[in-house]
Amino acid sequence: xxxAPPRIVTLTDLRxxxxxxxxxxxxxxxxxxxxxxxxxxxxGAEEVYEALLDEVQRRKxxxxxxxxxxxxxxxxxxxxxxxxxxxxxxxxGRMDARHARELVRGVPHGDLKPKWxxxxxxxxxxxxxxxxLRYSPQRAxxxxxxxxxxxxxxxxxxxWAARNCGVINPASLDEYIARGGYFGLxxxxxxxxxxxxxxxxxxxxxxxxxxAGFPTGKKWETVARQAATPKYVICNADxxxxxxxxxxxxxxxxxxxVLEGMCIGxxxxxxxxxxxxxxEEYPLAVxxxxxxxxxAEAAGLxxxxxxxxxxxxxxxxxxxxxxxxxGEETALIASLEGREGEPCQRPPxxxxxxxxxKPTCINNVETWADIPxxxxxxxxxxxxxxxxxxxxxxxxxxxxxxxxTAMIEVPLGTTLRKVVEEIGGGVPEGRRFKAIQTGGxxxxxxxxxxxxxEVDYESLTSAGAIMGSGGMIVMDDSTCMxxxxxxxxxxxxxxxxxxxFSCREGLRRLHEIVSRITEGHGSEQDIALxxxxxxxxxxxxxxxxxxTAPNPLLSTIRHFRxxxxxxxxxxxxPAKVCRQLIAYRIEPTLCNGCGACVKACTSVAILGEKKxxxxxxxxxxxxxxxxxxxxxxxxILVE
Amino acid sequence: xxxxxxxxxxxxxxxxVTVLEAARFLGIPIPTLCHDDGLKPYGACRLCMVEAGFxxxxxxxxxxxxxxxxxxxxxxxxARVERARRLLLELYVATCPQSKTIQDLxxxxxxxQVRLEPAFRDCIQCGKCVRMCAExxxxxxxxxxxxxxxxxxxxxxxxQSEVCRxxxxxxxxxxxxxxxxxxxxxxxxxxxxxxxxxxxCLNYHDQAMxxxxxxxxxxLAGPLRLAGPLSKDRVWHxxxxxxxxxELL
Numbered sequence: 012x013x014x015a016p017p018r019i020v021t022l023t024d025l026r027x028x029x030x031x032x033x034x035x036x037x038x039x040x041x042x043x044x045x046x047x048x049x050x051x052x053x054x055g056a057e058e059v060y061e062a063l064l065d066e067v068q069r070r071k072x073x074x075x076x077x078x079x080x081x082x083x084x085x086x087x088x089x090x091x092x093x094x095x096x097x098x099x100x101x102x103x104g105r106m107d108a109r110h111a112r113e114l115v116r117g118v119p120h121g122d123l124k125p126k127w128x129x130x131x132x133x134x135x136x137x138x139x140x141x142x143x144l145r146y147s148p149q150r151a152x153x154x155x156x157x158x159x160x161x162x163x164x165x166x167x168x169x170x171w172a173a174r175n176c177g178v179i180n181p182a183s184l185d186e187y188i189a190r191g192g193y194f195g196l197x198x199x200x201x202x203x204x205x206x207x208x209x210x211x212x213x214x215x216x217x218x219x220x221x222x223a224g225f226p227t228g229k230k231w232e233t234v235a236r237q238a239a240t241p242k243y244v245i246c247n248a249d250x251x252x253x254x255x256x257x258x259x260x261x262x263x264x265x266x267x268x269v270l271e272g273m274c275i276g277x278x279x280x281x282x283x284x285x286x287x288x289x290x291e292e293y294p295l296a297v298x299x300x301x302x303x304x305x306x307a308e309a310a311g312l313x314x315x316x317x318x319x320x321x322x323x324x325x326x327x328x329x330x331x332x333x334x335x336x337x338g339e340e341t342a343l344i345a346s347l348e349g350r351e352g353e354p355c356q357r358p359p360x361x362x363x364x365x366x367x368x369k370p371t372c373i374n375n376v377e378t379w380a381d382i383p384x385x386x387x388x389x390x391x392x393x394x395x396x397x398x399x400x401x402x403x404x405x406x407x408x409x410x411x412x413x414x415x416t417a418m419i420e421v422p423l424g425t426t427l428r429k430v431v432e433e434i435g436g437g438v439p440e441g442r443r444f445k446a447i448q449t450g451g452x453x454x455x456x457x458x459x460x461x462x463x464x465e466v467d468y469e470s471l472t473s474a475g476a477i478m479g480s481g482g483m484i485v486m487d488d489s490t491c492m493x494x495x496x497x498x499x500x501x502x503x504x505x506x507x508x509x510x511x512f513s514c515r516e517g518l519r520r521l522h523e524i525v526s527r528i529t530e531g532h533g534s535e536q537d538i539a540l541x542x543x544x545x546x547x548x549x550x551x552x553x554x555x556x557x558x559t560a561p562n563p564l565l566s567t568i569r570h571f572r573x574x575x576x577x578x579x580x581x582x583x584x585p586a587k588v589c590r591q592l593i594a595y596r597i598e599p600t601l602c603n604g605c606g607a608c609v610k611a612c613t614s615v616a617i618l619g620e621k622k623x624x625x626x627x628x629x630x631x632x633x634x635x636x637x638x639x640x641x642x643x644x645x646x647i648l649v650e
Numbered sequence: 651x652x653x654x655x656x657x658x659x660x661x662x663x664x665x666x667v668t669v670l671e672a673a674r675f676l677g678i679p680i681p682t683l684c685h686d687d688g689l690k691p692y693g694a695c696r697l698c699m700v701e702a703g704f705x706x707x708x709x710x711x712x713x714x715x716x717x718x719x720x721x722x723x724x725x726x727x728x729a730r731v732e733r734a735r736r737l738l739l740e741l742y743v744a745t746c747p748q749s750k751t752i753q754d755l756x757x758x759x760x761x762x763q764v765r766l767e768p769a770f771r772d773c774i775q776c777g778k779c780v781r782m783c784a785e786x787x788x789x790x791x792x793x794x795x796x797x798x799x800x801x802x803x804x805x806x807x808x809x810q811s812e813v814c815r816x817x818x819x820x821x822x823x824x825x826x827x828x829x830x831x832x833x834x835x836x837x838x839x840x841x842x843x844x845x846x847x848x849x850x851c852l853n854y855h856d857q858a859m860x861x862x863x864x865x866x867x868x869x870l871a872g873p874l875r876l877a878g879p880l881s882k883d884r885v886w887h888x889x890x891x892x893x894x895x896x897e898l899l
Contacts, residue, residue, distance in 0.1 A: 334797065336797075351794060355693070355715075356691075356693040356711075356712055356715035356716075358716070358717065504798060504799060505798050505799070506797075506798065507797070507798040507799075508797050508798065508801070509775065509794075509796075509797050509798045509799065509800075509801030510694050510775075510777075510801075511693065511694050511695075511696055512694060512695055512696050512738070512741070512742070512774060512775070512776075513696045513738060513741070515775070515798060515799065515801065516741055516745055517741060519798075519799045520741065520744075520766055536765070540765050540766075543737055544737065544741070546733075546737075547733075547734055547737035547738060547741070550699075550709075550710045550730070550734050551696045551699050551710055551734050551738060552696070553693055553694070553696070553712070
């Protein structure tokens with residue numbers, strides 16, 4: 012990337028930038044890409060990247076080595092891609108520095124290490140332009156590597172919001188433009204009237220991707236209607252759900268798509284200032300976003316008189332200080348204004364009176380990233396996918412007890428069964444699927460009986476869950492649903508801001524009662540009390556956090572009542588998780604007296620002579636499970 | 651002017667009027683703990699919940715923060731509201747069983763049993779004292795710290811605030827601890843900053859939550875009252891109760 016990028020003022024400038032970007036995106040010489048999102052870096056992508064650079068330099072090869080974002084294949088990180096000119100891209104999974112060096116050594120001799128390859132990317136569609144890059148798999152000099160379109164993980168995915176993730180170098184503005192970026196902004200500024208853009212967004216049926224699913228077009232209309240100025244656009248990147256990282260991936264892998272979406276939105280609504288509210292805990296996302304803003308400003312795509320249309324927009328970053336509740340829009344505004352991050356009662360909605368009392372449009376990262384698509388291809392095109400009420404695609408983070416842990420993007424209306432069994436590869440062998448928790452801590456657990464449900468905002472709500480920002484945690488039969496409810500209630504009671512009484516005290520009490528049940532001191536009346544209190548918290552809490560917080564509890568009571576009853580009636584934990592309700596025992600006929608468990612036990616609870624069956628002293632056993640892991644003949648039973 | 655329907659009564663109000671004010675104008679009682687006419691609406695106690703919305707959509711909303719709007723339909727005592735209110739009050743009694751205000755409210759709204767263990771909290775965090783101090787006394791000497799279950803009202807870093815004028819407004823407006831401050835003379839109502847109390851009310855009450863630092867009465871009580879300068883965990887030393895009522899220590 013050149014130090015001082017030329018300013019982009021006209022369409023010709025934009026096309027020139029695209030040509031420059033194409034040169035690095037699809038160069039004439041071999042190119043190696045390393046997936047360097049936070050997920051890649053955590054598994055050692057930095058080392059792999061350095062090794063690749065070093066090896067290429069040492070061998071004086073004219074290969075490009077570039078970082079890229081995350082393609083979403085989390086289970087195979089760190090990922091390295093080899094792209095030979097005119098050939099399909101080969102993806103190698105679980106690479107380390109030694110393998111990376113070997114790979115570089117092999118390429119000039121045509122040894123492409125097919126054994127390490129996990130996928131062959133024969134082409135990808137660019138949803139912005141509708142054009143498709145395609146290579147015949149026969150042109151790749153590797154055999155037996157499955158193509159991406161044959162891999163169950165990628166077969167059913169439609170990557171719209173994540174169109175550039177793992178494709179471009181996130182630090183390169185030119186590569187983003189080469190993929191059709193900022194053409195949407197140019198189109199919006201030159202051809203469409205603001206009202207036309209809003210109508211297009213409304214006709215697309217796009218709904219807020221942060222979880223509540225408010226129609227984006229309607230929100231924009233409200234902001235545009237307001238007479239007060241200045242107006243603000245805010246990108247909500249305060250993603251805090253355990254096990255969810257869609258927004259982080261988007262910001263890290265494709266920051267310009269969010270900026271472009273915000274620019275278009277600001278133009279449509281007449282806003283002149285934009286703020287990206289991102290978690291402090293996402294340092295890489297903050298850095299990439301900061302770089303992207305600097306690049307866009309240098310190129311004239313942000314700032315004064317963008318595309319010489321007279322439209323001005325400044326965007327700045329504010330880092331959140333780590334409160335989960337600041338993802339709620341009124342709390343986010345309070346935090347931006349320097350007050351405590353506590354929500355206020357709506358109405359007035361931020362669209363009418365938001366940041367500094369002015370009309371403010373707050374949308375999620377993914378919503379903003381979807382906007383350029385709608386402007387380029389039209390609302391009708393966007394609405395082709397999805398269900399009656401929920402259009403387009405949605406990113407999800409599929410984690411927990413599945414074979415393929417991944418960040419995926421599927422059309423709304425895909426069934427949960429397809430997501431879990433096909434894309435996720437199902438639950439690992441030896442275990443059975445039990446439930447899937449959608450929508451983060453405020454979501455609900457959906458049991459197997461409802462797996463054929465189509466994922467959209469309404470159907471998830473009817474099952475007692477929510478869409479949320481898109482976390483999906485798969486649980487197998489070793490999970491205790493009462494314990495899960497306890498975990499999420501504990502998380503939310505801790506993250507509740509404490510302003511309104513029902514959320515602060517209600518969640519604390521709910522957590523207390525559920526803890527009591529898991530300790531074997533619950534009664535059947537407790538379940539009725541839980542339902543009463545949970546109903547009250549849901550109905551009377553001030554903000555979305557409290558109103559959705561009882562979901563994990565209510566959905567587990569609704570779908571897994573027998574487990575609660577086993578806990579309170581028989582004082583038994585069917586999944587053998589709740590420590591106070593289980594006991595460890597050594598089966599004397601199986602124990603060979605090796606003594607491995609004695610060494611593993613930290614509380615000296617295992618007694619017995621060597622080479623004769625051991626036994627566990629219940630009074631000292633803390634039920635940590637350390638003996639279970641080391642026992643070779645599997646003689647330790649949990650009852 | 652917006653025309654609203656409250657419990658079937660159609661009536662017009664000035665824009666900006668809240669549903670709570672409108673209902674009270676009509677003589678419909680709605681219980682509140684965090685509302686005060688002189689303070690900005692806060693919406694923390696959740697007792698003023700009413701069922702409101704534009705038909706066919708309606709949900710529970712806090713009346714103190716909800717402005718009247720054209721076509722708004724409000725039910726202040728529907729079965730849903732009553733159930734929520736009773737459950738809230740049950741939780742309130744369990745949180746602060748010693749407060750007379752809460753006991754009275756619970757009795758009035760038909761709470762007949764409390765299924766939760768009492769927590770004996772001193773504070774329901776209605777925020778009245780904080781708003782009183784900031785909005786009416788223009789001081790801002792106290793505020794909220796921490797979040798969730800650990801949230802509490804306190805002066806900055808638990809030390810005496812430089813802007814506190816010891817006016818006693820925070821004590822005056824507190825809806826739950828009014829009993830505690832009657833100190834030596836139970837028949838008197840609230841004072842101006844404990845100055846009239848002799849001996850200090852703290853002699854009678856453990857863990858009194860008082861933001862007057864130092865409290866004039868405590869000052870009078872002298873070094874007996876406090877172990878050194880105000881420390882973070884505030885160790886109060888309780889002296890023997892005075893032999894004669896009204897005697898200075």
